[in-house]
Amino acid sequence: MIPRLAAAHPDASPAAAFLAHLAGMGLEGEIGRTAAERNVFATDNSIYQVEPAAVIFPRNANDLKRIAKALARPEFTDISVAPRGGGTGTNGQSLTSGIIVDCSRHMNRILEIDPVRRIARVEAGVVKDQLNKALAPHGLFFAPELSTSNRATIGGMISTDACGQGSCLYGKTSNHVLGLRVVLADGTDFLSRPVREEELRALQARRDRIGDIHRTLARIANDDRAEIERIFPKLNRFMTGYDLAHLWRDDGLFDLNAVLCGSEGTLAMIAEAELNLLPIPAHAALVNIRYDNFNAALEDARNLVTLGVASVETIDETLLRLAKGDIVWPHIAAFFPDDADGPANGINITEILADTPEEFAEKLSGVTAALQDRPFAGRKGFTVTQGKAEIEAVWTMRKRSVGLLGNVEGPVRPVPFVEDTAVPPENLAAYIREFRAALDQEGLTYGMFGHVDAGVLHVRPALDLTRPEHAALVRRVSDTVVALTRKYGGVLWGEHGKGMRSEYVPEFFGALYPRLQEIKAAFDPLGQLNPGKIVALAGRSLPKIDAVQLRGSLDRDIGNDIRAAFDNAAYCNGNGACFDFDADSLMCPSYKGTRDRRFSPKGRASLMREWLRRLAEKGVDARREVARRHPFGVVSRLWNSISPANREDFSHEVRAAMDNCLACKACAGQCPVKVSVPAFRSKFLALYYGRYLRPLKDPLVAAIESTLPLMARMRPFYNAVAGTQIGQAVMRRAGLTALPLLPPLSLRRKLAAQNVPVATPALLARLDAGARAKAVIFVPDAFTEHFDPQVLLDAVEVARLLGLAPLIAPPLVNGKALHVHGYLGAFEKVARRTAAAIDRMAEAGVPLVGIDPSMTLTFRSEYSGTGMKGRVLLPQEWLATILDRLPSGAVGERRRIHLMAHCTERTNAPAAVGQWKTIFDKLGIELVVDDVGCCGMAGTFGHEVRNRALSETLYAMSWKPALAAPDRVDLVMATGYSCRSQVKLMDGVKLPHPLQTILTALQARTLPLERDGTYDV
């Protein structure tokens, strides 16, 4: 049995008095002080882990003022805060042992869009893609691009002066900031805009902090002009944090925003930003060029830049190989074909943008002609990508690069610490040669990609930071790379900011470093804003890169064997891809519905990792504990559950975070590192409930598959419980709600009447080769069989109309519900039995077809330990193999139909949606696959009382608006049983399964079809 894990009492924290004072000031937002909340905010994408004392979630600028005013009180001068947005920093930018101020949870409103003046006003926590989604209908966009655009906030972008692909055309974030509403450390609320000289004089004359700041900056800008000119490199990625070179703008205005942008929360908290918008280019294309070696790609980049393209991005062979295994690859594979002499070992993606068709045609033909007419050694060939969706898919692959590098086996994984250097582009190839030599000399492996047009290179050497000798390399390699960037006239921080790498700031800023200290003192004289980043107040020092706690040093306690056994939980690298803001994307519903980072894959992985560490600290090997199975009786679990001594157990906090996971597996499919929450959650629950009692609904839900046949036999009784108020009240007490009614239709009786036999081994053995070639076995899951049997009956009819002879598998327990709830022992037994039955059927060489995506895909993932050889196909996978049997243009007139596919199949069987398209295309039906998020039902999740509110919130976020769209006149289908039942429950609409639409299409066909399907049983 696992032991109790003490959770540090929040009141013991030195920040407790400060937080109490803040609450007394009427803070409108929340305060997070639990061990779980602090743990989840202890990491970003960096190699570091620093646990904050607390996390504050301000609701608005007034809350930021309250925080700052409290900080300014004499009794709280020791308290410091670090603002935080998406938490995607790569170098610990937002990590602190003080208090985190998370602006992303509530301060995420778009306040104003002025399409005429092309200006947007937003709160700091607005995500970049959220803004661009809102701007798209106006034909506008916020230009600075970054790979984390679906979760990085405008506040974070401004504070790191983010940029990325396209920076040569569009510049950095600071180039698009018009005004900033900031809250200073003393609570001053100030709107910072570029000012004329006379306005600057007025500001300097003020006798407050605003006056101090402007006097200091104006003096430095004037007195140190020559030194600024000498020290700041003339790069596209100019040096920010603090950018003294742009205090005076070319148009003669004085711009305080120059130093606020890139200041990493060390000068002020940004509340709102006024941003400059640009028109979306009307025409775009990508030219994807393949090379036989990465050096050739780098060398050729210089030629490409001269062709007037908007951007040039490069990817090395390592990344390309990883991308081929990624979920987006099927969408882009055609643009990166293998050549006769093998696959490419490097790629340049060049972007062409234009406002008119003529300009576009001219630019595109210019580039392609140049590629054809002017060969370059190592260049193999190229493809052109056009179309919004296709271009987006290629950029998605590029944006997932960092994550993909992390998708490797074993403890040696790519880590960021020298990952965003910039040198003048003309020096890039020579610089990279030396960079690679340095890494090779250390025996390190690495993948490389970057913005070659801007001279920015992304490199993450692979290290196992639990090993002291690898941890020591962080210092050695950093020092080497600093020296190299200086040799080649570049900077260490091309776009991600400084964070824990600030110890190198004095080296790069040289004689100007004391000026930075003066600026810090003017803004934040007590050093309470994100201390340790960029600059230290005079007399204080910056932390050393190797003196801050590394994640690896904590992982060492867990050990590599345990790390490997928990489904990548411990390898989550915090890149934040699971914080996707978009309600219509699949990752991650429980986070989207709550905006609580604990309830995200990263949150759960962090908690799991900490839980494993604490267990290991107590000498418990969680891996062995899971394997051991727990015979502990009800008595000990009852005692543990009621004993006051167990009230505070860190395991409770972990369980709370696991409770509202929908087990939708979007993380397992879409996390670049393949962190699979459902997989490790079930192991956690198995151990947790080895110590504590389960809620009553758990055994009910877990047993549902086995009890459904019995309930079906007692249908009137079941329906009386599920369909009457008294029955529902009783079920609610047991923790279950919104239970569907059983229809008056027995699948097996009906099939027997139709002479559809059960696929018994004896029958299968009797089939001759001809019969086998025409046979298909449907493998029903219990939910579709009992609650939606008509879908299976229609599937059988489809098979017959296609000239096949359908069979039905004997009743099998899939076990998914057992797995989801952590009944691992019972699940293994069920899975072994079912796997054996499936293998027996599969031996006949007859296709096996499941209906529900989530249940069917369980055979591929959760069953992986059973050694099952048989493959149960999704319906579309099966139909795709017999496409020639489908009549062309079956429905005569071409129609359009929408498909809302189950999220598990979209994320875990990426080819599946495309197969539906192919099938409907053959039938002469245009299939539109709707981009919707999770419907909120997710198996039994939405039937649990404690989850119902979240389930309905999720439905309202994506499915409901999609179904209610004013132009929605076409038929809509859904593949998931849960999705169809959620729509019926919430909107009273019965959506068909695609097989049912296919049946209608086949039946409506004018030509008679050969109808088969009789067996001599």
Ligand SMILES: Cc1cc2nc3c(=O)[nH]c(=O)nc-3n(C[C@H](O)[C@H](O)[C@H](O)COP(=O)(O)OP(=O)(O)OC[C@H]3O[C@@H](n4cnc5c(N)ncnc54)[C@H](O)[C@@H]3O)c2cc1C
């Ligand atoms: C996989 C991956 C790819 C990346 N690719 C790019 C890229 O292409 N280009 C690029 O520029 N960066 C990139 N980054 C780095 C990172 O995404 C950017 O720095 C981003 O701008 C950070 O935004 P955030 O909201 O996550 O900020 P956070 O990480 O939360 O914070 C970053 C800094 O901003 C400060 N801050 C946040 N909000 C505020 C506020 N309201 N007021 C004051 N200070 C604030 C924090 O204190 C911190 O110092 C990448 C990171 C990852 C993990």
Ligand code: SF4
């Ligand atoms: S769970 Fe996956 S997607 Fe989320 S932060 Fe961790 S590695 Fe990134």
Ligand code: SF4
């Ligand atoms: S299974 Fe779904 S809800 Fe659970 S963590 Fe993964 S993405 Fe989120």
